Amino acid sequence: DDLPFLSTVYKGFKFQALKGRANYFCMNHTKLNARGSAEATALEKALSTKFAALGEGERNDVERVLRRPLTDREWSLIQGSSTGCSDFKCEADDCFSARARALALAANIVVTNHDMLRVDADTRSDMGENFLGPFTYLVVDEAHTLEESLVDGWSETLSEWELNEMTTAVTAGV
Numbered sequence: 001d002d003l004p005f006l007s008t009v010y011k012g013f014k015f016q017a018l019k020g021r022a023n024y025f026c027m028n029h030t031k032l033n034a035r036g037s038a039e040a041t042a043l044e045k046a047l048s049t050k051f052a053a054l055g056e057g058e059r060n061d062v063e064r065v066l067r068r069p070l071t072d073r074e075w076s077l078i079q080g081s082s083t084g085c086s087d088f089k090c091e092a093d094d095c096f097s098a099r100a101r102a103l104a105l106a107a108n109i110v111v112t113n114h115d116m117l118r119v120d121a122d123t124r125s126d127m128g129e130n131f132l133g134p135f136t137y138l139v140v141d142e143a144h145t146l147e148e149s150l151v152d153g154w155s156e157t158l159s160e161w162e163l164n165e166m167t168t169a170v171t172a173g174v
Contacts, residue, residue: 057096
């Protein structure tokens with residue numbers, strides 16, 4: 001409530017919420033899935049002509065345009081994916097995730113989560129670019145859980161079966 005109020009009081013003040021790609025509709029992912037899924041094909045047809053009406057491109061925006069709730073399966077067919085998208089590949093004109101990022105780069109305040117801070121740290125170290133853009137101050141809500149969130153994001157857990165498979169593959173190659 002405070003940020004919308006500040007934007008009415010201070011001319012030029014901008015804030016933006018920034019979420020991960022999986023929170024936004026992705027036409028590229030939808031088209032890819034439409035190749036093998038009648039469900040995704042139907043969603044692609046229903047949404048391709050209504051791109052401009054999708055607002056921020058979040059799930060509730062898509063449901064509003066479709067005039068019905070999406071099942072979790074349907075959403076998984078049309079949402080963005082960190083495995084299928086590059087951080088800097090899409091243009092803001094045709095990608096809701098890229099649009100949200102562009103708006104965040106132009107904002108005075110960005111509201112995001114721990115996972116997006118991890119993505120920012122990853123892109124700074126891997127690519128030398130700032131995913132969140134330059135900032136002077138960083139306020140972390142729930143900072144006491146930040147370390148755990150970062151470690152979880154940078155760690156991989158293997159089951160006993162996966163470990164045995166990997167060990168077998170390595171020893172078979174020796």
